[in-house]
Amino acid sequence: MIPQLAFRDLTLGYDRHPAIHHLDGTVERGALLAVVGPNGAGKSTLFKGIVGLLRPLSGRVDLCGLDRREVAYLPQVADIDRSFPVSVYDLVAMGLWRSIGLFAGLGAQERHRIHHALEAVGLTGFERRPIGNLSGGQLQRVLFARLLLQDARVIVLDEPFNAIDAKTAADLFALVRRWHGEGRTILAALHDLEMVRTSFPEVLLLAREKVAWGPAEDVLTPANLQKARRMCEAFDEDASECRVAAE
Numbered sequence: 001m002i003p004q005l006a007f008r009d010l011t012l013g014y015d016r017h018p019a020i021h022h023l024d025g026t027v028e029r030g031a032l033l034a035v036v037g038p039n040g041a042g043k044s045t046l047f048k049g050i051v052g053l054l055r056p057l058s059g060r061v062d063l064c065g066l067d068r069r070e071v072a073y074l075p076q077v078a079d080i081d082r083s084f085p086v087s088v089y090d091l092v093a094m095g096l097w098r099s100i101g102l103f104a105g106l107g108a109q110e111r112h113r114i115h116h117a118l119e120a121v122g123l124t125g126f127e128r129r130p131i132g133n134l135s136g137g138q139l140q141r142v143l144f145a146r147l148l149l150q151d152a153r154v155i156v157l158d159e160p161f162n163a164i165d166a167k168t169a170a171d172l173f174a175l176v177r178r179w180h181g182e183g184r185t186i187l188a189a190l191h192d193l194e195m196v197r198t199s200f201p202e203v204l205l206l207a208r209e210k211v212a213w214g215p216a217e218d219v220l221t222p223a224n225l226q227k228a229r230r231m232c233e234a235f236d237e238d239a240s241e242c243r244v245a246a247e
C-alpha cells in the first residue's frame, strides 16, 4: 500500500470559520474513494483544499511528493460559469495546458487527442457549440473529456453524477472505472448511497469532521448516517473561529 494523499490534522474553512475540523487520514494510491455526507458536511470544501483552491486554516494536505498539477478537479457543474464565451473544443483543449503550456498552439497530435476525448464522451460534432447552450449532461460530458486529456494521477470529482440523466451517468461512470483500472487515485463526492454501496470499495463519511472512513459496508450503517445528520444539524453556522485557526 503506497500513500497518495494524506490529511494531517486538516482544518479548512472560510473567513477563519472552519467547515472541516481536524481531519486525519490517508488515501492509498489507486483508491476509489467516495466522500459522502449531508448537505454542508464539507465535501466540496475538502476537495477545494486538496486542489489548492482553499488554504488550510491549520494542518495540511500532503500530496506525498506529487506535483499539484497531477491532480485533476471536476468542480460542481453549478460552479461553472456557463455565460463564459468558450466553445466545447476550447474548453476540452484546456485539459492539455499541463502538457503543452498555456500559450502553445495545438499541433496535429493534440488535435487528435481532443478529437478522441470528445469521441470517448459521445460528443463528436459538438466542437463549435458554445458551452452556454449545452444541457447539464452534455456539459458534464465536456468536463469529463477535459479530464481525459489532463491524464492526472489523482482525480477529484465533486458530485459528478448530479442532475444528469441515467445514460450519461452510466457512460461517465464507465470512464471512472477505466481510470481506476489504470491505477489512478479517485475521490468522488456523491449523494447516491446506493451507487456508493455497489461501486465504491472505500467511503469517507463527513459531517464537518470525520464520522467514519473504511469499507462501504462498515461506514454506511444506519447509526453512522444518523450520527452524521445529527452532527450537521447541530452545527452552528455562526460559531466562533476555530481555536487552532486563531492561534
Ligand SMILES: Nc1ncnc2c1ncn2[C@@H]1O[C@H](COP(=O)(O)OP(=O)(O)OP(=O)(O)O)[C@@H](O)[C@H]1O
Residues within 6 Å of the ligand: 014, 019, 037, 038, 039, 040, 041, 042, 043, 044, 045, 046, 237
Ligand atoms: N465560499 C464560501 N464562503 C463561506 N462559507 C462557505 C463557502 N462555501 C461553503 N461554505 C460553507 O461551508 C460549509 C461546507 O460546505 P460544502 O459546500 O463544503 O459542503 P458539501 O458537503 O459539499 O455540501 P453539498 O452536499 O450541499 O454540496 C457549509 O456550511 C457552507 O455554507
